[in-house]
Amino acid sequence: xxxxxxxxxxxxxxxxxxxxxPPAPPPPPPSTAIVSSLxxxxxxxxxxxxxxxEQIPEAKYSYQPTKDVRTMGQLIGHISDANxxxxxxxxxxxxxGTSAEKSLTKKADLQKALADSxxxxxQAFAAMTNDVVGGQDVTMTVINNxxxxxxxxxxxxxxxxxxxxxxxxxxxxxNKMVPPxxxxxxx
Amino acid sequence: MKVxxxxxxxxxxxxxxxxxxxxxxxxxxxxxxxxSDQIKTYYTRVKGYLTRSIEMVPADKWKWQPTPDVRTFAxxxxxxxxxxxxxxxQLGGLSARxxxxxxxxxxxxxxxxxTREEVTRIYLDSFALCDKAFEQVNDQNAATPSxxxxxxxxxxxxxxxxxxxxxxxxxxxxxxxxNSIVPPxxxxxxxF
Numbered sequence: 001x002x003x004x005x006x007x008x009x010x011x012x013x014x015x016x017x018x019x020x021x022p023p024a025p026p027p028p029p030p031s032t033a034i035v036s037s038l039x040x041x042x043x044x045x046x047x048x049x050x051x052x053x054e055q056i057p058e059a060k061y062s063y064q065p066t067k068d069v070r071t072m073g074q075l076i077g078h079i080s081d082a083n084x085x086x087x088x089x090x091x092x093x094x095x096x097g098t099s100a101e102k103s104l105t106k107k108a109d110l111q112k113a114l115a116d117s118x119x120x121x122x123q124a125f126a127a128m129t130n131d132v133v134g135g136q137d138v139t140m141t142v143i144n145n146x147x148x149x150x151x152x153x154x155x156x157x158x159x160x161x162x163x164x165x166x167x168x169x170x171x172x173x174x175n176k177m178v179p180p181x182x183x184x185x186x187x
Numbered sequence: 188m189k190v191x192x193x194x195x196x197x198x199x200x201x202x203x204x205x206x207x208x209x210x211x212x213x214x215x216x217x218x219x220x221x222x223s224d225q226i227k228t229y230y231t232r233v234k235g236y237l238t239r240s241i242e243m244v245p246a247d248k249w250k251w252q253p254t255p256d257v258r259t260f261a262x263x264x265x266x267x268x269x270x271x272x273x274x275x276x277q278l279g280g281l282s283a284r285x286x287x288x289x290x291x292x293x294x295x296x297x298x299x300x301x302t303r304e305e306v307t308r309i310y311l312d313s314f315a316l317c318d319k320a321f322e323q324v325n326d327q328n329a330a331t332p333s334x335x336x337x338x339x340x341x342x343x344x345x346x347x348x349x350x351x352x353x354x355x356x357x358x359x360x361x362x363x364x365x366n367s368i369v370p371p372x373x374x375x376x377x378x379f
Contacts, residue, residue, distance in 0.1 A: 033330035034222070037343020041350045065253070069364045152225035159229060159350040166357020173256045 035128050038155050042125065045161040046118050049079055051180035052168050053114055058107040065174055070101075072171055076110045077101030079164050083117035083157060089138050090153035091124035125154065220326040223342055227321045230349040233356055234314050237267060239371040240359050241307055249303055253365050258289070260362060264310050265289035265298030267355050271313035274348035278320035278333075278341065285313075321345060 053076050061073035070078060077100035084095025100113035128150060138153055140146045148156065169179040218224045244260045252259040258266060265288035272285045288309055289296050298306055329342035360370040 033340050034342060037330075037333075037340040038346060040343065041347050045350065065361060066364050066367075068367075069361060148225055149221050151222055152229075155226055155346050155350075156229055158346075159233070159353040162350040162354040163357040163360075166354035166359075167361050168357075169354070170253060170257060170358050170361040174254045176256075 032129065034151060035125070038151060038158070039125055041158045041162075042121070042154065045158055045165055046121075048165050048180045049076070049161060049168070050114065050118065052165065052172065053107075053111050055177060055180070056107070056168075056172065060175055061105065061107050061110065063171065063175065065171060069167070072168065073105055073107070073110050074101050075164050075167055075171075076114055077104055079161055080110070080113040080117040082160055082164075083114075083121050086140065086153055086157035086160065087117075087121035087124040089140050089148070090150045090157075091127060093120070093124065095120060121154075121157065128154070222326050223321075223324050223329050226342060226346050226349065227324075230317070230321065230345065233349065233353050234317075236356055236371040237352065237359075238311070238314065240264075240356070240363070241310060243363070243368060243371070245366070245368075246303075248366060250299060251362070251366070253362060257358070259294075259299070260359070261298045261303070261306060262289050262296050263355055263358055263362075264306055265296060267352050268306075268310045268313040270348060270351050270355070271317045274344055274351075275313070275317040275320035278323045278345075279316040280319060280323075281316070285309075285316075317345070317348065 056072050061076075062071050064071040064074075080100040088094050095117070100110060100117075104110050104113055138148050138150055140148055140153065140156075146156075165181075169181065172179045241264050249261050250259045252262075269287045269289055272287075276284045287297075288301075288306065289298050301309075324341045324345060330340045333341050333344035356372075360372070363370045
């Protein structure tokens with residue numbers, strides 16, 4: 001009995017004398033890989049469209065290659081409107097609620113609307129982490145009630161901008177302008 | 188106690204039956220890969236527009252271009268094939284990138300020396316390759332480095348390609364409109 005008691009006391013003493021286990025390392029910071037890679041496409045098209053809006057002369061903002069399509073200015077306005085709409089779906093924020101495509105014609109006004117809309121998307125992107133990219137359903141009501149994740153909405157916006165940048169490329173070429181994506185890199 | 192238990196059970200069964208009767212359509216199952224599935228859905232949509240586009244080009248417009256500084260219809264489809272192959276060959280399981288079609292960057296392009304049927308076959312094969320590439324991506328591996336190289340993650344590389352071919356679909360839309368042809372994306376849908 002004494003032996004057993006001594007054994008218990010001994011074990012207890014050893015257990016008590018063990019140093020505390022080291023604290024668990026802090027969890028790694030959340031990955032930003034998906035958001036970063038989607039942002040690459042966004043930054044690229046933002047740069048192209050912004051530069052195209054700058055390159056196109058004021059007199060060509062009303063140009064349209066055929067009457068069935070948007071003018072240069074309407075394309076810039078349409079991209080601005082879509083940026084607000086789609087980045088708004090992603091972020092839960094709302095834009096100004098006016099249509100640049102339908103209300104603006106002057107180059108400076110459209111450039112400002114475009115820059116403001118990209119700034120709106122920039123803010124939405126900045127608030128995104130990988131924790132929410134796939135986890136939150138968003139309904140893009142204007143676009144056939146399309147269900148999407150937040151990151152999916154961002155990706156959709158970039159691809160939509162690229163489609164209309166593709167329109168602009170052809171318009172610019174028809175006016176002897178070299179579009180930004182084909183221009184030699186600046187030194 | 189037994190009576191109470193039976194009553195509760197009956198109530199649950201009744202409520203369940205009522206609920207079933209009021210909601211004839213069950214909600215769609217939640218995808219295990221909401222993000223990558225979605226990017227694939229978008230890609231599939233523009234793939235459909237582009238596949239329809241190559242069928243729609245009139246025979247006498249195959250080498251048409253709106254101005255000498257841009258690609259013809261034929262070369263644009265060749266270029267899209269090259270884009271797809273460049274982005275998807277590794278994820279799609281090939282050991283080497285398929286030969287490019289739209290070279291050289293001129294009217295001497297191979298896309299002009301081949302028949303329309305040959306270009307179309309290569310074009311459709313390039314989409315089949317990207318379909319295979321998408322099968323290799325899910326939300327668990329989406330953020331892993333892209334084996335296609337240079338474009339970030341697996342999902343990022345495929346999303347980039349989708350955006351890029353969307354740009355060229357934008358070219359084609361204007362080409363079609365200049366020829367009084369309604370592009371596939373405007374047939375039966377709104378402004379987007």
